[in-house]
Amino acid sequence: MLQTDWNTVFPLLTVATTAGFVLLLAMVGRVGTLRRDIGPAAAVLSVLGLAVSAGMTLWQWFSFPRGFDPDTFSGLLRVDRFAIFFNLLLCAGAVLCILLSSRLTGKLKTFAGEYYALIVLAVFGMMVMVNTTDLVVLLVGLETMSLAVYVLVGIRRHDQRGSEAAAKYFLIGAFASGFLVYGIALTYGIAGSTRMEQIAVALADSGGMPGAGKVALAGLGLVLVGLFFKVSAVPFHMWVPDAYEGAPLPVTTFMAVAVKAAAFAVLARLLVIGFHPLAHHWLPVLWALAVATMTLGNLAAIFQGSIKRMLAYSSIAHAGYLLVALASLSPEPGLAVQQRVLLSLLYYLVVYTLMNVGAFGVLIYLERGGRPMETLEQVRGTGYGYPVLGAAMAVFMFSLAGIPPTGGFMGKFYVFTAAIDRGLVWLAVIGVLNSAVSAYYYLRVTVQMYMRESEKSLPRIPFSIPLALALTVCFLGIFYLGVSPAGLLEAAGRAVEQATGMVILK
Numbered sequence: 001m002l003q004t005d006w007n008t009v010f011p012l013l014t015v016a017t018t019a020g021f022v023l024l025l026a027m028v029g030r031v032g033t034l035r036r037d038i039g040p041a042a043a044v045l046s047v048l049g050l051a052v053s054a055g056m057t058l059w060q061w062f063s064f065p066r067g068f069d070p071d072t073f074s075g076l077l078r079v080d081r082f083a084i085f086f087n088l089l090l091c092a093g094a095v096l097c098i099l100l101s102s103r104l105t106g107k108l109k110t111f112a113g114e115y116y117a118l119i120v121l122a123v124f125g126m127m128v129m130v131n132t133t134d135l136v137v138l139l140v141g142l143e144t145m146s147l148a149v150y151v152l153v154g155i156r157r158h159d160q161r162g163s164e165a166a167a168k169y170f171l172i173g174a175f176a177s178g179f180l181v182y183g184i185a186l187t188y189g190i191a192g193s194t195r196m197e198q199i200a201v202a203l204a205d206s207g208g209m210p211g212a213g214k215v216a217l218a219g220l221g222l223v224l225v226g227l228f229f230k231v232s233a234v235p236f237h238m239w240v241p242d243a244y245e246g247a248p249l250p251v252t253t254f255m256a257v258a259v260k261a262a263a264f265a266v267l268a269r270l271l272v273i274g275f276h277p278l279a280h281h282w283l284p285v286l287w288a289l290a291v292a293t294m295t296l297g298n299l300a301a302i303f304q305g306s307i308k309r310m311l312a313y314s315s316i317a318h319a320g321y322l323l324v325a326l327a328s329l330s331p332e333p334g335l336a337v338q339q340r341v342l343l344s345l346l347y348y349l350v351v352y353t354l355m356n357v358g359a360f361g362v363l364i365y366l367e368r369g370g371r372p373m374e375t376l377e378q379v380r381g382t383g384y385g386y387p388v389l390g391a392a393m394a395v396f397m398f399s400l401a402g403i404p405p406t407g408g409f410m411g412k413f414y415v416f417t418a419a420i421d422r423g424l425v426w427l428a429v430i431g432v433l434n435s436a437v438s439a440y441y442y443l444r445v446t447v448q449m450y451m452r453e454s455e456k457s458l459p460r461i462p463f464s465i466p467l468a469l470a471l472t473v474c475f476l477g478i479f480y481l482g483v484s485p486a487g488l489l490e491a492a493g494r495a496v497e498q499a500t501g502m503v504i505l506k
Helices: 006-028 039-063 081-099 102-130 135-153 160-191 196-204 212-231 240-246 249-274 276-302 307-327 335-369 387-401 407-421 425-451 465-483 486-500
Strands: none
Touching: 006 039, 006 102, 039 081, 039 102, 081 102, 081 249, 081 335, 081 465, 081 486, 102 135, 102 249, 102 335, 135 160, 135 249, 160 196, 160 212, 160 240, 196 249, 196 276, 212 249, 212 276, 212 307, 240 249, 240 307, 249 276, 249 307, 249 335, 276 307, 276 425, 307 335, 307 407, 307 425, 335 387, 335 407, 335 465, 335 486, 387 407, 387 425, 387 465, 407 425, 407 465
């Protein structure tokens, strides 16, 4: 009989219900004489729903484990502090992206409601992904998220670049999902289960089964291919530049922060629990992928004239830094080592969210003046023309480059320290060198804003409360986490205790 504890799934149900009500609001807004722009109302409803879900998630954090049973639906869902941490991060990232979307939805007009409904629905899929240790439920959540994001990329139906980007993203994403499904099938054939803990037990005891090792490695490889696509690791990154450039800026922001955070959460839990017995096989692969992803992302970003494509390759490079953390996991079941590594991963993802939302948010704010801000030439002189926005963009660029005292510096410090603690000194050295290379193209944006004069007069930019609020949160968060990281580190430490505490091998 299916065992349920509804307290554990209230945050997920709230997000799903919010998506339904926003979609209903969009339908009502098109009926007869009631036809009107429901964008602001849909945005407020979406933010309220995500805020309520975040409030319930906070209650779960402080009441854990007394208030509810972490395992519910007969183990299909697991709401531990690791999942709760990412639920909060996903809700916060989605709210920030919604605050950046007012100008876009003003252009979408009658499709504004669908836009917000898709964002909330994508968040629901992500929360399902991070709240499960069952591969089939993981697949359901991943496809829910993916289908919503595919549509968001092409939400501007009459924009040729957006339609092309959505088509490429969908086709490559469907191909990657096929790898994931086939990998789950092979893994089930070996383990007889799709639960991560049971998979770990089966893989640890499969030595006497003829051919089991090869099938297990094939399943592992196919599952990882599907997830590497979502985290934009090389060589599964080819969709990123076109999708980021063709999508509207708020959608690009959402893809850069929320999708990547959910994918890395799943990847970390899967490697620490389900496929940990095969760590000797996947750790060298992660080492190589981390180096390739960092290097290609940074070198390609140098030659980009488009800021969106530059930030797209920057996103690939940051995926490489995050892979450095995962490559630093220990093949032994020592919990202290795993916890230090995952702590650096969680800290970096929070900082990464603030940095990217801030950088894209400044570009969105600059476009309110009526001029496109997609290339380096177009942002010339904006530092002096808009001093507050220029200063904010400089801080976000410094943080992305890893310059102290920003949160980006501390994030890279913890990731590279985790690698050194594991004896991966060369991997840390390569990461530091890549970070130095990235400083060139990040600082180039600041140079264009402050040391080059605009060829045209800069228009007046109307003030926007939602955009200003989002940028203020990111700006203050970057400095706070760079100067005082203790609070986030403590929260991340509590979260990873749950993830590493479930390692099966003793």
